[in-house]
Amino acid sequence: MAKKQCLQCFAHTLQLVVGDGLKETKAACPSLSKLSKLSSLLHTSTTLKDIFDGEFGEHRGIPAAVSTRWNSTLRQVKAVLHCDQQKLCAVLEKAGHKELSFTPREWNLLKELVDILKPFGEATDLTQGEKVITISAVVPSVLSLNHHLEKLKPQVRFLSGLVRGLQASLKKKISWDLH
Secondary structure (H helix, E strand, O other): OHHHHHHHHHHHHHHHHHHHHHHOOOOOHHHHHHHHHHHHHHHHOHHHHHHHHHHHOOOOOOOOOEOOEHHHHHHHHHHHHOOOHHHHHHHHHHOOOHHHOOOHHHHHHHHHHHHHHHHHHHHHHHHOOOOOOOHHHHHHHHHHHHHHHHHHOOOOOOOHHHHHHHHHHHHHHHOOOOO
16 A cells, blocks of 8 residues: 555656646636637537537537646646647637637647647656556656656757746755756
8 A cells, every 4th residue: 555655646746846837837727718718618508519510520528627637727728639620710619719729829829838748748647547556657757758848958948947847946846866
């Protein structure tokens, strides 16, 4: 039982690392705010839901994000990126919510956010398994995440603050020399 508690702590540590990283970047806030409003409206506005479902299909919603689970935000971003941007803009305009349309820059920022956070989601999933022994995945996960962030540094266009914040928090919270 103690091992499972340690793993839950590691998954929680990853949650804190991503939270710290997201605090370090204000660039993603407007896009994530639009996404949150869009998700809420899809769950409360039958007009928008009907138009959205007509264009993208009934089983193609955008899930709500849970503030205590950063990976729910990642799932939300992935879901919106599975929509065609032009069609989504047309749906929002038709439903009277043109202000929630994503600019090309915001769309690219969301893609970059997924590229940065996807390995953190995979590490979280890998280390919080209930029926599989996952302690052996912790050290490789940390080293892999640090390598991923190092590799991204020169490529990032919009979210360099997020990359720096994630790396700093990972080093601080794990307290290992990652080089």
